[in-house]
Amino acid sequence: MRLDHGGHLTHGSPASITSKVWRFVAYGVTPARDDADAPGEVIDFDQVADLAKRELPALIVAGSTAYARTIDPLPFREIADAVGALFMFDAAHPAGLIAGGAHPSPVGVADVVTFTTHKTLRGPRGGAILCGADLAKKIDSAVFPGLQGGPLEHIIAAKAVAFAEAARPEFRQYAADVVTNAAVLGAAMMAEGFRLVSGGTDNHMILVDLRTFDPDLTGREAQEVLDRAGITLNRNTIPDDPRSPFVTSGLRLGTAAETTAGMGPGEMQIIASLIGRTLRARADEAQIAAVRSEVADLCAAFPPYPDLLK
Template sequence: MGERVEVEPLATPFDTWLAGDPEVRKLLREEAVRQRTCLQLIASENFTSPAVLAATGSVLTNKYAEGYPGRRYYGGNQVIDEVEDLARRRATELFGAEHANVQPHSGASANLAVYQALLEPGDTVLAMRLDQGGHLTHGAPASITSKIWRFVAYGVTPASADPARPGEVIDLEQVAELARRERPRLIVAGATAYPRVLDAQPFREIADEVGALLMVDLAHPAGLVAGKAHPSPVPFADVVTFTTHKTLRGPRGGAILCREDLAKRIDQAVFPGLQGGPLEHVVAAKAVAFGEALQPSFQAYAAAVVANARALAEALAAEGFRLVSGGTDNHLVLVDLRPFDPELTGKEAQEVLDRAGITVNRNTIPDDPRSAFVTSGLRLGTAAETTAGMGPSEMARIAGLLVRALRCRHEDAEVARVRAEVAELCASFPPYPELERAQEA
């Protein structure tokens, strides 16, 4: 955990409501302080709007609503039906999809529901390897998905010393070769640590050649697609899953888009197949986030996220880090620490940066010689601090602070000085300026 910085807690309505539980209120205040005084650079995190927070903490959490609008197993769902219909309409409008299911509790739940809907146990699925940038639910040995279905993994091309063609991009030739040999029922396109644009069209062509269905896992770049900073996979995919947080800036949760002819199977897989009552307070917050993403300002935000990631990547490369794939096209930067310091592991770097108030996560890089718990890399993201209002100049400053902390990681006094500078920077870009202004008033 980062060195503590003394700041006055923000007053929120929850302070009053939690007066009877001072222990929880204290912990929530501490987390609010951490978010206000530390740099949030985890690629899968963001700052939601106050409206999303309000919906997530609303009275809708009191209502059970098993089923779907118009077909519930409990009474009293007239308002809930309108809320969920609104979320579904906004999701289909935002992504140009025929059908949306907004009930999945997470991206993992959404992926599992798609497999449940479209596959039989033992069917073959082609998906990205975890240590090459894929997700646990893409058939990793530790995931239940690998226990039910037969996953065959593809990866990225080898790294290259040629700056014009650095490699470490999805190996589409390998995808096509494996598809022809294995004849999968489903091909999954998508990643959790891949800094390039995900192009669904070549996956569609490969799927059509071998008679496979195509699922695109859009968990990370969903907001970039919604904001038109990245191409949409919806015209090419049979099914698209995504998370509603990350770059989409909504509550933590998942959703599924699909063709109308698959809607019944998808819906039945979510409920009653995998889940009981949906979290309708979170569904309401998803509706809010979809509505926000439909505004023109969200397109400017998505473009800024990409520009900031490129600025951060360039600044880090200038400091001696190797960028996986040579750079980034999206919201995340995946760095190889070894050229910067061969002895520095991702685990140690993450811990040092926590002390310096810079929140990141260690991450494997393609062909990493270290374990997933130790790693040789870091994954950094710009979605949250872009929401806070930071731009390319702040990205350059962040890179400098990060480098200072890592180079002086054995000097507690210097790490503490970096921590103070981080807090100073964050104070100029509060994630919830509305609360800051209310506090001053």
């Protein structure tokens, strides 16, 4: 998936070693449409199919780092089968939503499923690779001795804890709450005057187009001002962004951590209004300081892992 349409650096960006080892050909999202029922900016499967027929790839990769919609593995599988390609699903972002049953699972559909363990899966920084027995030996030896030196045993132990947590019934509720919180936060951001890329969200993520809120406000400036107000998020390109990846016209927000802290729809409304207030008053240091103190109060009321504080 094109980097500037939500794909990840490791999927063949010229800046990534992956582009030196393989020749990637990127697909993107459909154009934005002025239609609330079909707003566009979703994966363009016609394009995926056309490129696959033309290029006859060895491997088709699904997965993204800035895409707020469900990624259905089935159309990718069909396209891969039609051209005799292997199919890898990089579930880095939705892994926890998949484990918690809130998103469709690519396991058993894709030949290889990769994921990071520290995003919605809520474990330690790291990753994991799933595949069938047919590819296991090749992948194992590509990891070690192909790429890795010594294993990080403490991280392996922490992954086991995360997997056990994700297998509990409570994790299903967590995954559902992450998605509900993102939907509420997204709607509240729209009420503040921001446009959401693709018109909404199905996952833990909201990709905001700042231009409807203020055409002069860049992602970089918004990120920096919000950081001073105690609100952490990152600038992000939006599809076909007229600004550079260092400046950008967008912001990327996520609800995984707030949900862990126990925040719900009411807090999502508060967060959207704090973001709107900060960005409207971005030249006013007193306003930024006032928001910072409200953010501190909100966070103090929702300590993550409160059981550990007892």
